[in-house]
Amino acid sequence: MKKMSKWMLALFLVVFAFITGCSKDSSGDDDGKIVLSFMGHGNPDEKKIFESVIKSFEETYDNVKVNYTSVPPGEYAQRLSTLIASGKHPDVYYAAGPEFARFVAADQLLNLQPYLDSTDIFDPDNVWEQALNRYRFNGNTVGEGDLYGLPKDVGPWALAYNKNLFDEADVDYPPADLTNWTWNELIETAKKLTKDTNGDGRTDQYGIAGFPLENAVWANGADYVDYETGEIKIDSPEFIEAMQFVVDLNHKHGVSPSQEAEQAQNSYTRFVSGGVAMFPMGPWDQPAFWELPFEWDLATWPASPNTGNTATWLGSMGFVVSKKTKHPDEAFALASYLSLDENGQRQFMELGQQVPNLKDLTENEFLKMDKSPENRQEFIDIIQDYGHPNLGWRSPDTKWLDTFNEEASKVWNGEVTVKDWVKEMKPKLEELYKKGNLD
Template identity: 30%
Template sequence: MKNKKARFIAVFLIIAALALSACSSGSSDSKSDDKTIKVWTMSPALKDFAKKYTKESGVKVEVQSIPWDSAHDKLLTAVASGKGPDVLQIGNTWVSEFAEAGTFLDLSKYIDDYDNLNPDNFYDSAIETTKYDGKTIGIPWYVDTRALFYRTDILADVGYPKGPETWDDMIDASKKLAARGKDQYAIDLPATDPQFPFMLAWEFGWNYDIDKGVDNFKEQSFKDAIALHHLFYKEGYSQTGKGKEFFQSFSDGSKPMFISGPWDIKTINDRAPEIKGKWDVRLMPKQENNKSMMGGAHLAVFHNSKKVDQALDFINWMADPETQVDWYKTNSELPANKKAWDDPVLADDPKISTFGEQLESTQALPLIPEYERMGQDLIDTLEQINRGGVDIDSALKDYQSKEEKVLKD
């Protein structure tokens, strides 16, 4: 954590030396008037979408779209220079890192002034990811989670027409599916998603306690989740290695299940129309619970914006249930405002409404700056176990040693 702060300070000093005036100019161009705000986003569709707000309010929204792969560095530079937008999008796994660096205006004292910013409007686990060190750093914009996609026809053949409800059901169904013959598997597990193993651990009753540090990874419930993950590769229920693209193996039935987010509803409809009516989405299988991850993004105000009122009015508009439904229609990103889910476009779509139900059983990822590093290290550890043949106990011991160093840094 000290190293992270040092990195931010170093970048700040370099940029300050090159452009001292940038540090005092604030986030908005001093020549712009109160009728213009600047927004940074990783969602290109917002540029045209925000014109609706301009039409309603008279405030022009200058939207700059930033690719996800360069957004982290651009935000880092903005923090160091003190020159950023009025409103910025922040992925919820980046909250702790940038909050620690002082990126965001604390919105706590403003929330009561805007009807749509009330925390009760949003999913609890989404609100959890807007809090850091007693401050509110943003407002949920859109959310996502993970659920189980499955072939109804093929799962019916092995006794699970509505999909496996528990992980015991999943193991039983997987055994039967893998027994169909060569190159036949049960499920395409998300092998490169660092959030998935944490989800499994939550379902075994595990929780990350910040005060415990690396000792969290010594708990039996965490080991049980890793053992379950390994079981699917050890028994041949999941393919070791990449194999076919997931939509191809889902279409031909060689991998009749996979775990993913709501965007893949459209992918399957577009790329595998031949299986229309032969697949569905259901809640995550249950162990002690069936918790999935709470993903998504927030809208925040840059810490030195000179247009706080205008920025908050825009965020309030974006958080309105009608706007949230309109944004879903535009960009297929799920509403964070729970009232939006009453709209027929969501409520009457059984696959999308399943994701709405799963959002009620979600958990926030650990709000620590080291999270993404921990997740990637865990993926590497699972690779050693599942493909490298390393013993689970040995691999986890090495993982714990590695994360102890990460936390000390």
Template identity: 30%
Template sequence: MKQKRLGFLLVVMLGAMLVLGACSSGGSSGGSADEDTITVWTMTPELEDFVKEYEDESGVKVEVQAIPWDNAHDKLLTAVASGKGPDVLQIGTTWVAEFAEAGTFLDLSDYIDEYPNFNPDNFYESAVETTKYDGQTIGIPWYVDTRVLYYRTDLLEEVGYPEGPETWDDVKDAATQLAARGDDQYGIEIPQVDQNFPFMLAWEQGWQYEEGEGAANFEKPGFKEGVELHHTFFEEGMAQLTEGKQLYQAFSDGSKPMFFSGPWEINSINEQIPELEGQWDVHVMPEAENNNSMIGGAHWTVFNNTDKVDQALDFINWMADPETQVAWYDTVTELPANMEAWEDPKLAEDEKISTFGEQLESTQAVPVIPEFETMAQELIDTLEQINRNDADIDEALEEYRNQVSSILSK
């Protein structure tokens, strides 16, 4: 926890260096000196070939540098420290607050009306929320991500849910019956290290995080109800606490006939366990007070020190166009952030993908604050104490609130 917080403080200090460097150097960037060339950093290597159409249309050359996700954070820190970065950069939604706090991005607020594809109404509301920080708009949504329930239709039919469970009570009922089949049989796989999942459970119990309330947010009944729901699956043997089989093997042999995941699993299941064709499907998240899932994905942002603002914004406007986003979906199956793109038959007529589109209408953003990832990891540790070490839930949550208070006070 201390290392993560020190990392955040480092970003803030590096941000100050960026501002000073911009004042003394005229704001030069590390992008190409050629006015007809922009430099783009991304974590998706397929972009290099994809942008050739834009180059042909615009006459602007796009130098794409693909950075592995594992290296991206450190590379961005270096760019912030030196003031030498790209003209355009991809940023994951959970990194927005940390790097915005450091002054990494150009505020796009004054440019929204100049570019038709920047209109916030084009995008899912929760995706737009993750582009906002401290009154600024730091990016434009590129692609989105969320979670739904994957389930074995044949096995769920046997316990009375052929179309999948609608509510969390349905999930518990189905999982209880499925876990009763015998040794090493479970009803569901519950994520134990996904930082977003516990917050999803709390949202679905009606919990909301209010930034000004700090640690008091975690005294609200809905948050405890989400923690209790998470624990119930392990306490009652519906989910496996230990690692167990590889997930695709467990899904294939039916020992774990339900799990939660994102859209990439559709192709993975089709490719890795093709024998399951016709025996599985996806369903929107189970409902309690609501069925809100997380919103993830990535945005396009402009590096604060670039001297090619117009070129950078024109490129982002092209990437945000619904036709471009459908073409990008065709390339890497990442879900469009632009809602108009979902009218294309490639998405609208694919039953599994359209379920993700339905779920995207019921999503929430995690708190856009620099401390979120540290708070979320602390919650994962708290759940481990509850699920593995039988810690009392009330006592564990009291300790969690103390940890959150400490995190937010630094």
């Protein structure tokens, strides 16, 4: 099939609009432009960034106007479900993980593969495979087959640290590799950075906060579930040991905030205000972190002392196109511009939104940026080497995972031991998983 460049596609769309007389319908405005609805979510920084990139898209495709709606992340799922239930699908919208699995299985998404096959915008060898595979579907399984979505981003969940707090305590910075850096060294380092700074008898500076349970589980050679069989695997010795490590950060070692302390002030706020030495971050946090009053950088996540391996989750959000859109060509043009266009990706990169989806842009420009973090390579190492798809990405029904997280508060609060809790929860979670995903 003949390849069509983005500029030829733009010209085609302009000519098409002219030939059709710029006919006005429910999806056209007074200027006769095709109007696309695009819905996403994010913080105010992300909204401003997307408004800027969308403006560039509209300048390139000047017969298209984009009505962009950004809602708070906590409201997005409900708002989107309401629109879909009422038959008012956005033309382009965010979907990832369980949402993508539900929508594609329900035949609500446009198959983008034919469009990708007919344009030179897409070079699969230049896009992170770890991101693309999240949006493949073969009719039965997510992760294989045609692309029904394009990556908004690939989100490595990295370990940031406050260099000023390390300097004040005369503690070596955490390493950028796994040389002598395990959970044990993390604990010893965190102890030196956990303090009562005002002398009131209560800890107000913590060594670490927000250590993800998934990181410890995967690093220790364990997992939560077998997606194919529905077997819940949380009762393995490796899982129990990993969960106990995370529990002990607070209950045994006191280097991480308790659940009560977290409710009083969340750990993100503690970190940005200088009250936590080490804390997770994603690339999308860069704009806010660039404004911090202290120096910061990235370290590798510590390894399990049992396996010598480390792990973290590698998130991704996707752009999908509604199968009911009246303008599939233009909707694809928007999704592909936001995901694959070099100029669009450069803007997202420079504004601090993400690691580029394009490998060559990452290697030639992202790694050479003169803004924090200095150790930008850590983001890439997570993408290429030790990042895992975020939990539940192949599970359309996540009631099992929601129940896990809700009930795990009993462990974090010290109400029940890890061993007793996993023994109780395994059959319950297995029943929920199989009922929602395999039956």
